Structure formats: C-alpha cells, structure tokens
Amino acid sequence: MNGAHTSLALEQAPPISVPFRFFLAAPVFLLAAGGLMLANGPELLASRWHPATLALVHLLTLGFLATSMAGALMQMLPVVAGAPIAFPRTVAGLVHLPLMAGTLWLARGLDRADAHDIRLAMAALTLACGVLLLACGHSLLHSPVRHATVRAMRLALLALTATAGIGIALAAVRVGMLNLALLPWTSLHAQWGLIGWVGVLVMGVSWQVIPMFQLTPAYPAAVTRWFGGVIYAALTLDSATPWLASAPAAWITTGTHGVLVTCLASYALVTLRLQAARRRKLPDVSLQFWRIGMASLLAAALLWLAGQVTSIGDDPRYPIALGMLYLAGFAISVVNGMLYKIVPFLVWFHLQSHPARRNTAPGMKLVIADSDSRRQLRLHTIALLLLFASLGWPVLAHVAGFTFVLSAGWLWWNLLQATRMYIRLAAGSPG
Amino acid sequence: MSTISSYLTAEHREADVLFSYAEQAIADGDWMQAETWFQRFTAATLNHFEKEETVVFPAFEQATGNSSGPTRMMRIEHEEIRGMFDRVSNAIVIHDVEGSLGLAETLLIVIQQHNIKEEQVLYPMTDRLFGGQHDGMVLQMRQLQSAG
Numbered sequence: 055m056n057g058a059h060t061s062l063a064l065e066q067a068p069p070i071s072v073p074f075r076f077f078l079a080a081p082v083f084l085l086a087a088g089g090l091m092l093a094n095g096p097e098l099l100a101s102r103w104h105p106a107t108l109a110l111v112h113l114l115t116l117g118f119l120a121t122s123m124a125g126a127l128m129q130m131l132p133v134v135a136g137a138p139i140a141f142p143r144t145v146a147g148l149v150h151l152p153l154m155a156g157t158l159w160l161a162r163g164l165d166r167a168d169a170h171d172i173r174l175a176m177a178a179l180t181l182a183c184g185v186l187l188l189a190c191g192h193s194l195l196h197s198p199v200r201h202a203t204v205r206a207m208r209l210a211l212l213a214l215t216a217t218a219g220i221g222i223a224l225a226a227v228r229v230g231m232l233n234l235a236l237l238p239w240t241s242l243h244a245q246w247g248l249i250g251w252v253g254v255l256v257m258g259v260s261w262q263v264i265p266m267f268q269l270t271p272a273y274p275a276a277v278t279r280w281f282g283g284v285i286y287a288a289l290t291l292d293s294a295t296p297w298l299a300s301a302p303a304a305w306i307t308t309g310t311h312g313v314l315v316t317c318l319a320s321y322a323l324v325t326l327r328l329q330a331a332r333r334r335k336l337p338d339v340s341l342q343f344w345r346i347g348m349a350s351l352l353a354a355a356l357l358w359l360a361g362q363v364t365s366i367g368d369d370p371r372y373p374i375a376l377g378m379l380y381l382a383g384f385a386i387s388v389v390n391g392m393l394y395k396i397v398p399f400l401v402w403f404h405l406q407s408h409p410a411r412r413n414t415a416p417g418m419k420l421v422i423a424d425s426d427s428r429r430q431l432r433l434h435t436i437a438l439l440l441l442f443a444s445l446g447w448p449v450l451a452h453v454a455g456f457t458f459v460l461s462a463g464w465l466w467w468n469l470l471q472a473t474r475m476y477i478r479l480a481a482g483s484p485g
Numbered sequence: 486m487s488t489i490s491s492y493l494t495a496e497h498r499e500a501d502v503l504f505s506y507a508e509q510a511i512a513d514g515d516w517m518q519a520e521t522w523f524q525r526f527t528a529a530t531l532n533h534f535e536k537e538e539t540v541v542f543p544a545f546e547q548a549t550g551n552s553s554g555p556t557r558m559m560r561i562e563h564e565e566i567r568g569m570f571d572r573v574s575n576a577i578v579i580h581d582v583e584g585s586l587g588l589a590e591t592l593l594i595v596i597q598q599h600n601i602k603e604e605q606v607l608y609p610m611t612d613r614l615f616g617g618q619h620d621g622m623v624l625q626m627r628q629l630q631s632a633g
Contacts, residue, residue: 133598136606201605266597269501333505336512336586395594402591413572417587418594 066132068142070404074473075150076125077397081466083117083157084386088437088462090165091455096448102373109165114381116157116179119252122389124149124186126259126396127207131190134262135197135204145189153182160225169229176225183218187211202278206258209282213250213289217243238296249314250289252385254282257321259392260344264325267395268341269333277324281317288313308362319355322348339427343391346435350383371445378441390434390465394427397469401476411479421472430468433461489541489615490608492623496533497600503529504593511577511585519577519585527570528631530596534563536626541611544622548614555607562599569595 087110091098094106101107128146132138139145156178163171194208220243226232227239261278264270288310295302325348329341354376361367361376398421405415440454487495507522542556569592576585615622 199606262601266594266601269505269593333501334508335505336508399591399594412568417576417584417589417591419583419587419590421587423583 066138067403068128068132068139068146070400070476072142072146073125073129073396073400075146076121076128077393078466078469078473079150079154080118080121080125080389080393081462081469083113083121084462085459085466086117086161087113088455088458088460090161092452092459093455095452095455096444099371099374099444099448099451101370102377105165105167107374109161111377111381112157112164113161114386115247115252116153116160119385119389121150121153121157122393123252123255124153126392127186127190127255129396129400130259131193131197131207134199135194135207136199137193137197139189139193141189145185148185149182149189152178152185156182164228172225172229176222176229179218180222183214187215187218202282203258203262206254206261206282209286210251210255210258213246213254213286216289216293217247217251220246235296242293242296245289245292245314248380248385249285249318253318254285256385256388257281260325260388263392263395264328264344267334268329268338270328271331273324273328277321281321285314285317288317311358315355315358318351322351322355326352337424339424339431340391340394342431343387343394343434346438347384347387347391350379350387350438354379354384375442375445378445382441383438387434387438390430393465393469394422397472398422401472405476405479408480414479416475416479421475422468426464426468426471430461430464433457433464437461487623488612488619489622490604490612492626493533493537493541493608494604496529496536497604500526500529500533500596504589504596508586508589508593511582511589514580514582516577516580520574523574523577527574530566530570532629532631534567536629538563539629540622540625545607545611545614555602555610559599559603559607562595562602566592566596566599 090106090110090113098104098107098110102111128139128142156175159171159178160175162168163175190207190211194204194211197204220239223232223234224236224239224243227234227236261273265272292307292310295307326345329345329348332341357366357372357376357379361372366372395418398418401421402415402418405411437454437457437460440450440457444450444454503522503526507519507526510516510518510522538560542560545556546552569588573585573588573592576588612619
C-alpha cells in the first residue's frame, strides 16, 4: 500500500527542486529592485520612461512576479488542471536560467541603454517564455478539467504570449532592429502583462485558494465565469489601436479601460467581502498580504477613476502612483503572501511522501514560524507606505528602497530556512 | 430530494465548520474544547468517507467499469487524511500549540485539495451517471449517518 501510495501522490507533483528554484530566486530580484531604488532615490519617480525606472519595473515584473508565477504554475497545473508538465526538470532548467539571466541583462540594458545587453536579453527571454508557454500550454490543452481556474490560466498564458511578443518587439525597436510607434505598443505591453497575465492569473488562482485557505464562501459564479473572458475581450479590443489609421475615439479607449478597471475593482471588493465572511478566524499572515493586495487594487481603481474626472490625470506622478499601487501594493503583496502558504506546504508534502517520514514531517508553522513571516509582513507594509509617501516627499524614496531591501532580504531568508529544513530532514536517516 | 453532489458537498462544509472550531480552540489554549471539536471533526469526516467508500464509489465503479480511476485516487487520499488525524490529535493531547496548529493547517490544505477534486470532478460525474437514482443513494447514505 505504501509503495503505491507514495508513487501516486508524487506522480501528480513535480520534484520539489522544480518550483523551489523559482521561489528562491524571486526575492533576490525584489532585493535588487529595492537596491536600485535605494541608489537612485527620487529620480526613479520622475517619469515612467526614466531608464532606471524601466529597469526597476522589469526587475519586479519579470524577476519577482513572473519567476514566482512560473514556479507556482509548474506546481499547480498538475493539481488544479490534472495535467502534469512533461519533463518538469528539463522545462524548469530551460525556463529558470534564461529567465534569470534575461531579466538581469534587460534591467542592465535598459538602465544603461546598452544595446548588447538588450540583444542578449531578447534571446534569453524568448527562450524562457517560449519554453514556459509550450510546456504549460501543452499541459492545459490536455487537461481533462474545464473549471474556471483552468480557463483563467489559459487566458493568462495567452496574455503572457502577447506581453512577451510585444516586449521582444519593443526591445527590437530599442536596439534599432525594428520601427514601431513606442507609445501605444508600450501601453499594450503593460496592459497585457499587468492585467491580462498577472491580474487574470491571480484571479484564477484565488478562485481556488481563497476559499481553500480561509474557508470562505465560494466566489460567485458570475465572477468566475465572466471576468477572465471580459478582460481578455477588452484587451483584445484595445490592441486594435496601433493598427488603426487614426487614433480611436477617446470614449472607446476610456470605455475599454473602464471595463478592465471595473472587473479588477469588483474582484477586489468580492475578495475582501469573502474574506470578511471566512470561517477561519485565526490571525493569518498570508491573509494580511492578500488584504493589503486587494486594498491596493481598489485604491488603484479609485485613482484611475479620479484621473478620468479630475485634473489629477495630468500630474506626471499619476502613472507612477498607479503603477506603485498595482505592482507593489497589489501584485507583489499577493505573491509574497502566497509564498508563505506554498513553500511550507511543499516542504511538508515532499517530506511526508517518503513512507519512513510520514509521521514526522513538520507541520507548516514549524517550517516557517508565524513570528518570522509576520515580521516580514510589517517590513513590507512599512516599505509600501514609505513608497506611497515618497510621491509627496521624494526624498523618502531612498528610505523606501532600503526598507524594500530589508523586506525582500527577510522573505528570502525565511524561504531559505524552509529549504534548509527540507534538505536537512530529507537527507537525515528517515524514521 | 437532494442530489448526491449537494448532499456530499454539504457534508464537506459542515466538517469545515467543525475544523474551524477546533483550530480556534487550539489557538485559545482551550484544550478540552480543542479535543472535543477535533474529535467531532474527525468523526464527521470518517463517517463521510464511509458513505463515499461503501455507497458512492462502488456504484461509480460498477457503472463505469473502472475501479482504478478517480475513485482509487480518492480512496488513497482518504487513507492519507486518516493517517494525519492521529498526528494532529497527538499534538493536541500534549498541548503543543505550534505543532498542532501547524499540522492542522497542513491537514486543512490536504483536505481542501481533496474536496476540490471531488466537488469539481467526481461528484458532478456521479450526478450525471445516476440521474434518476439520487434519492435511493442519498437514502443509503443517510442510513450510514452516525449519531454524532
């Protein structure tokens, strides 16, 4: 019984080294982003087109978010979609290293306007995204499951394809290989990446994990059934813009953006309400990260609305503030919080799957103590507050960067301790 | 009148409530209550497993002619979950807060993943297979209901 038991439990999940190489690398990029901010300070907040700002954004999106999400996808696809990734170690290797190297080359290339670095980044990131898309796409096409999370994952991967494709094209423009109108394409690149890929993937995952971790009621069917598709349709409509001979009527663009913002804001509101109705009332660090994320997403939506009806939209800090709320406040918080559930669970799961260790594998709170993750939550919260405050008092940008370095370092240390515990217990004489 | 799916899903939700009471009692250091609620939670879950394993799964296997498919996986996961009950109970008995909360949370995630598979795949398949025979099977399951 034990033999069959073990192999069956394990054949669903990839080896622990597959997701962990991504989870352990991601905080390093968050740390690097904090370091960049510490070094450059207020300059970074002057314009979204500042070279160091572009570098910073890609350290966060590719380095922290895409890296964590690639690891989580490779772990979750077998469980959620019932379709394991073929050759997981090979795929992980072909995605992980090129993604790391490509992100560093891209950040350096953008920061220093170095065409050589950007060309290297183009090659590495094409490989990383291509392999990830092929592997996950293959798995999803063969999934026997048809529920909302799987649909959201499909849409998110299509959005990643669009993001990567446009991103490579923009890089080609940057090094003079191609001629495109930068402004509309950059907007589309950001929209597909932030909303289509990050937003829809977070949504699809939350439809499973919010009820599961906190014992909340399920998401309303109207939300899980329609939001992914509506967002995708709005993004597709927007993507026609650069092809048109003349810019579309302003109301069309505002309308599609309005649809996107409405979906995101409703999602945040519904999530906060479900969490308020949760049956598990124990304090939970991961839940706090989610709440910060949802509050930031709501704030971003309100800011967008204010930008439409007041002159705030003309302030050069407006797009920066939107980006801060969405990227740092929403996306990074949620992913950070998720890591505190996924990593301890996987340490337990892989330890207990060995028959001799079935009854000794440490529970989740022994892998990463609540007190450790709570301290990092505090640092993350302070870093976010300092970041938002630096819009009014730019000199605070240095301090915000420093606090992000501390927070990312602490996150990394917590994940590293969990990994070391796994290595120690897995190597020790079992039983 | 209920479908097999709604009957079994409701049992999952009831067990969730018992679990959350047990977990809260552990966090409050109320060990008497913790033991009581956790016992009620395990009893309800074991009773639920029994209904699935003696009524639903055999009928499913007979109707599909497949006993190595999803029902086999579910039986294996039941076994895994049964094994974890003892570890949490033991941690409660020795009043180990961090240990029992950590294992309880781990148990919760294992159970929830298992429930998701049942609710999203197995139960709907069962509902489709036994369109006209829901009442009979639900009745059979009610007869297995333990007093608890």
